[in-house]
Amino acid sequence: MTTILIVVLFVLQLLSFYAIVILNTKLAKFQDLEKKQERLMREMDDTISLYLTEMKDENNRLISELQTVPKPQSIVAAHPIMQEEQHIELEAQQATVERSSKEESKTNFEVEQRVFVPKNIAVNAYSRQQNASNNTVNQSAPVAIQEAVIEETQKELTLEEQVIKLSKQGQTIEEIAKQLQKGKTEIELLLKFHS
Template identity: 60%
Template sequence: MTTILIAVLFVLQLLSFYFIIILNTKLAKFKDLEKKQERLMREMDDSISLYLAEMKDENNRLIQALQVVPKPQKTATVPQKRAASQNNQGQPLAHKESQTKDAGRDHEPRILMPKNIVANAYSRQQVGATSVQVTSPEPPPVQKEEPQPLTLEQQIVQMAKQGKTAEEIAKKLQKGKTEIELLLKFHS
């Protein structure tokens, strides 16, 4: 009787070791999965931050390019002279430093746009505005505006609002699914 009891205890002990080994392997798999998820999250954060840094650099280059306007030829037209003499209320300014530098060279001053106008125009373009209004002393001639074609971003957002999935949008626009998903995340 004691031998049967010892045999049963031995079998139970073997079963408990087997279950401990199984639980240990499952725990190890779970820890590996957790490490992979953390690594993927870090990579995604790095890629998004890199993307945003590139966008910031590109925006800064755009603003700098808009601030530097090529020098006009020696003979300036009447609208250029008028624009150079206007005040800072939303109108182009004459850059005074360039006047002093170029005074001996007989050049016209460079015309620069104020940063707030450039920033407003850029933000309107990002929102999807189709036209930028600049006040001028003379009303512009009335023209029929043709509807501008939608940008890629606008098309994607519009299709998403229509209920299409990222895969359908990617196929229709011949773009990558990940690119579409990332753009939709930025617009949501």
């Protein structure tokens, strides 16, 4: 009887060791998975921070380029379409800009004088330009070409679709970024999120 009891205890002990080994391997796999997840999170954080710094640089570059744009006074002189009331509105806005710039110059900040065009004037000029360009397209292009242009604009791909398409064609991230005029980090992010 004692031998049977010893054999049963020995078998149970072997089973418990087997269970411990299985649990240990599962725990090791879980720890490896956790390490991989942490590494992936660090990579994503680095990629996003690079993307944000690239965006900040692009924004700073855009701001500096916008500050070098010629003053709108020369634009007003170039457009004979402006009417008398529009000139009056511009002069009133110039006066308010000059007053505010004088106030701000008292605080030792350099202020660039800007002239703002009213929204309704900009909308009217934009719609006139669109109508003029549409009339030239409508008069010079046959109906088949117009339909092809409409179809082409409808088939226009999103940025992500373009990146994926170019990537499948075998282009590198640098080539895709240069072709789409986007940052390399942005292209990397799109490809990482897609896969």
